[in-house]
Amino acid sequence: MNEQLDTLEPTALWRHFRTFCDTPRPSGQEEAIIGKIVDWAEQRGLTCERDDTGNLLVRKPATPGHENAPGVILQSHVDMVAQAASGHDHDFTRDALDTFVEDGWLHARGTTLGADNGVGAAAALAILGESSLTHGPLEALFTVEEEASLVGARYLQKDWLSGHYLLNLDSESRGEVYIGCAGGNDVKVDHDFTLVAPGEGQTALSLSVSGLVGGHSGMDIDKGRANANVLLCACLWSLRDTGLQLISLDGGTMRNAITRDARAVFLVPEAARRLVTETVAAFQTREALLYEGVDDGLVLSVEDGEAAQAMTMEDSRKLLAVLTAMPYGIDRMSQTVPGIAESSNNIGVLRLENGHLHLGAMVRALRLESAEAINERFRALFSLIDVEAIAGEGYPGWAPQADSPLLARFLALHERELGREAEVKVIHAGLECGIIGAHYPGLDMISFGPTILGAHSPTERVELAAVEEFYALLKAMVTDLA
Structure with a gap:
């Protein structure tokens, strides 16, 4: 099942996403996918740490000569919303997702696809696996239970992250960059x-x-x-x-x-x-x-x-x-x-x-x-x-910072790489940035991602061309920040 994902570009990203599709990961049941990420990372000599909530942090040293560049955190969550179409029999604790491509979009048959936020997590892993990419110190933060009241971010270990910039990979609109979100x-x-x-x-x-x-x-x-x-x-x-x-x-x-x-x-x-x-x-x-x-x-x-x-x-x-x-x-x-x-x-x-x-x-x-x-x-x-x-206890929103140096770097890079300006947005959804920012007030953060439609429903789908563009931007951004 899901063999067609191995034929898509960028290859490294989609192969990681296939692992996400093959591994059941509803909120609260992320141990299997976390275990696969740890095995993959340790085989490549990367450092892995878990906090008491179950969040995973993977570290990769800078490319030689770029050790003094500001550290970059690639942040995503590994859980997904488990929703099946009426009458469709699917056990999200046991069954793999059944994906298919149609008219340039990736779907799942009868269920949510988990592109929210599996594509972002797969992109972070693909970056960690790039051998020829120039980068400063990298940290990939994979949080748990985001879809269940942002649990992983709310109880994130303090004094754990060392990066200066955070790239949240959980947005869902090509050509847009987010600098604020709702709390609640x-x-x-x-x-x-x-x-x-x-x-x-x-x-x-x-x-x-x-x-x-x-x-x-x-x-x-x-x-x-x-x-x-x-x-x-x-x-x-x-x-x-x-x-x-x-x-x-x-x-x-x-x-x-x-x-x-x-x-x-x-x-x-x-x-x-x-x-x-x-x-x-x-x-x-x-x-x-x-x-x-x-x-x-x-x-x-x-x-x-x-x-x-x-x-x-x-x-x-x-x-x-x-x-x-x-x-x-x-x-x-x-x-x-x-x-x-x-x-x-x-x-x-x-x-x-x-x-x-x-x-x-x-x-x-x-x-x-x-x-x-x-x-x-x-x-x-x-x-x-x-x-x-x-x-219940409220969680903070993410206050927009229009003068963010990271935002300015991204906007310039977006126009240079794609020949068009990115739209700066604030979203009425709960990105983890607001909570992580409360734990680490010095972080400079932005959020961007590929186009995902129908998230949290069985009509969820992700645009293949947008994923390719998103990953190219992410690689360019990591190199630019180095």
Whole structure:
């Protein structure tokens, strides 16, 4: 599997990426890929160190004569978002990804590709393996659990890195360079509700939302895409007068992915079955118009479900009112960085099982004050039903530094190498630069990468020509800094 990756250019990068595709690496299960990187590096005489969080640092001495050049850190994360298309059977803890090339883009069949950030990590390894490249002291930092609240960066060992410049390889747009990003925090709700047995004359129905595009909760939150958890709750709220009692909710697996599919099972009186079907059909007609041209594949369907203990009618109604009123999407636009969201929220995970409710939301903001404003809205909403919403510890954004010497070097090199200017950007997503910068305030940092579309969804793909250009730029940048 994935043999075609060995035929792509640049050869060294794609061969490393094949290793990433062949090795399961969902967030929290990176030991296998880290072990392969260590084996490869030690065979080449490179120094490898792990910190207590599991992050890996690989060091390579400077080319002779360039020992006094400023040290360069190549930074990427090795984990990936594990998302499979509806109905596609894939075990991300065991199965290799199945990649294919189509029209100049690399895809994975039925799953996320892991180009975010596997291509960046593969590029760092390819640089370490270049025998003819002139460079100063190099460090390659491979972090873990980036997709799970940036764990590796948050608990990165202090006094560990020695480089002066950091090149983050986790951006996803060719021709752009990033100098700032959003911070944020998670919001979690965990609460147990009282359950009652099904009553006489009640029937169980299943409501599902499917066919959505989904995407990255930072990169794609401004595209107006539907979130299956949000639509599911809104549709259930429209059924509030049918005598509905919730049995279960099941939507999403990652806080930072816009949920594509969700399902609910509930009880209603048998006599309300027709009203449920008609109300759901009317709801779909309305939402299809609202998401026309954005989520044209939206499907809501009602089927028979399996009867079980359910929440009371009163608790179901109250909970659905709160879930329907939750903030979602862009909250406000930045006044200091035109065209960029100041704050947003994604309802990534929604689960109700055996009376236990679990909600996982991801709040992003350029300023932590903006995130706190959204956190307070969650707290206020859930307090109405005596349920606690807990905002996790926030992580800092990356404040833009337009006068960065590293940025100036990159812009000049980009124009010289490619004959065109790079666009300087701030991104509404959580790059690790903000957190690493808090640990190492003297670092000069930029972020760049190839074009990746559909990250955090099964439509994820990376442009082959952009990867070739990205790697050429990276090599030129490393040499220029030496």
